[in-house]
Amino acid sequence: MTGLFLHPNSKEEVIDSYEEDIILTNQAGMIVKASHISGRHYGIQAGELLGKSVYELEKKGIFSPAITPLVIQQKKKVVVIQTTTTGQKVLITGMPFFNEAGEVEYVLSYSYEVSELLVIQEYMKELEQEMLLAKDELSLLRKEKLTIDGLTMESRSTRVAYETARNAATLDVSVILYGEQGTGKSTMAKVIHKESLRKEGPFIEIDLETLPEAMVERELFGGTFEQKETGLVTLAHRGTLYLKGIDKLPLHLQGKLTHVLKERKYTPSGAESALPLDVRLISSSETPLAEAVTNGTFHQDLYYLLHIVPIHLHPLRERKEDVRALISTYLEKFSAHYRTVKQLADDVYMYLLQMKWPGNHGELVHVMERLVVQSTSTIITIHDLPPEYRQDTEDDLSMLQLEGQSLPHILESVEMKVLRNAQQRYRTTTEIAKVLGISQPSVVRKLKKYSELE
Template identity: 50%
Template structure:
């Protein structure tokens, strides 16, 4: 755009309808309009800029150089680099605004710090490289039947999650998968895709937290000037997984809402560690975007609340690691029980990491408590002596739960503190203490 015909209101004001640094001056150089972020590059507030002359600011070394005089003289759009008082470089564009006599009446300028533009350029280059790789792999992806892997789903709560996932897979509805880091959200998203009518289409994962606000639209729609495709085009006819959707800024959420509101050919699977309804109530997530995404919802409990999955994962990881390193290692009974009662805040990823450290680090084929990394070793009062032979899993888990409850009771003064530490409700703590205080610990397992 080389020229504009516009006569804005000449009253001095701070415009709050833009997220860019925009300044409007008269042809004489008086600043009459600014946005709420104007002046950040120069160490001044918007109100301090209003009414000032760009020529005076140039003389003071604040605008170096001022762009208004050059735009007025050349009567066309000018792009130049300014040096700010702090030594940073700013790319500034000035555009003339003409009156009816074709005279320059006003000059509108907008600026970006060069470091921001460099980051944006590098991100776009990386994005195009990533897109080209994804396109090359799409043919292979369409021929694959994606299995649910990376997590174990055998507990009652996991079975319910899978049942919900199968229902969602049969319809073309958006779904939100929520749960802590490492509980298997991405694996469940792949499972939904593999069971859906879009299974032959692309399965594209996007980490929303890594996309700068300035190029959120380009990332999803592509760059028309280079014919590059965005995420929505690549995932057309398939599934688009929006990981860490809760990390998007409100500005990016607004853009994403308008993009998703107009598309019908791609299943959207949103993945979040934070319950979206909570951050909607906090004003940190747009309601309109929430309603588009939240057609169906699946919550994956943490591993510490899925004892059957935890037991299966320990056995499976040990088997896989023995095969990987050609070992024949086993867990001592007390190690096995101790692993069952740990919190595993990192869920499957943390468990697999600890299991691999145990298999590699143990000196003998029997892994003992001493082989555990120091932060995972039990204190003397927490160590459990138990023989597993002939015991059913529910019996073992009940024994472990009782041990955990009684150990926790020794550490904390109130049931409220116990509930917070264990991640359960206070009434649950009261019920469990009542249950387990009625018989000696030794009565549970012979």
């Protein structure tokens, strides 16, 4: 600290800071400056500290020990845990400021509750854990873009699903994909095919959910009806056959498919000789097949043949990170497509982020395109939402419960809402602090405060 000089106005004043607990004392131990929140640890107002001697305050038991004499004695930064008259533990850091003679002329001290530091410590532990997880995922992402043919991989669950699929792709085993409609099962099936040893072969998809039952067998194995000799199994030779909605396959055809998979050969309807079965089978289901087996609606042997590598794709409502990425991706994509520049207002962004998205990816794409097309200004507002999505989102004071509420309570409610929204939109407390214009420890402290109130 040698060479650092401080020449403050010696007039006693309360510093205009509501975020940090700062106290400035002179060489005699008199408090000459204090921030607005100083004194909160001691149960007194900041103005009451001005002009007081830290020696007298220590003698009265307001706090112990006083840090100013320790800094003056040691002529260096000192950190101590102070005990207040209420028994509260406070971590105090004292910094010396020297005059031209090399003597300590002023001591600047700032403090945090030990509980606040524990919050920060817990945050650091979480950050360390995230770093370890990031290392595990680094090998997965080094050679892959975050978006692969519409498959966004910002959330951990999606990355784990893709890593499982990527590892299984070259093993030529059966894969079953679970997930709601629109969660990317078909896209994942294509990714597996493209990364498999059969990538040069055909990729044949058959939607068992929409195909009439009477046509399923002919589509799969071929037949003489309407001169259709070749089934999709034949067309998928040395490639991949993707059976979408395998849980919709009629029970009697489940038995035939089980036999074909076991024998690795099949006889098309009306044919005299069997053909070799050389396909990689991928299937998908919106419902757990294990339950269907228990209920007697799915063939148990077929379940064991298909269920070698199960992969679960979570719905968008459980993948907030993916929703964030998809919103940005499609806002940019449709803006470029329609030769315009659009931005989302914060309330619209938060509304989209909190939606349940029952239609998953397809619904999100639909809504984003409509927003870009229908908005008449550069900023997309809540009024640009399609009517079926629009809700009363007025953010003025009429939405607040004013009756019977004090102004501090109302301001606290607004602050809590702002912090919760920022926590949804930004990934770290550092980002939140930058956007809101306060310090990162203040963000941590406030989030802890409101989490305890909930």
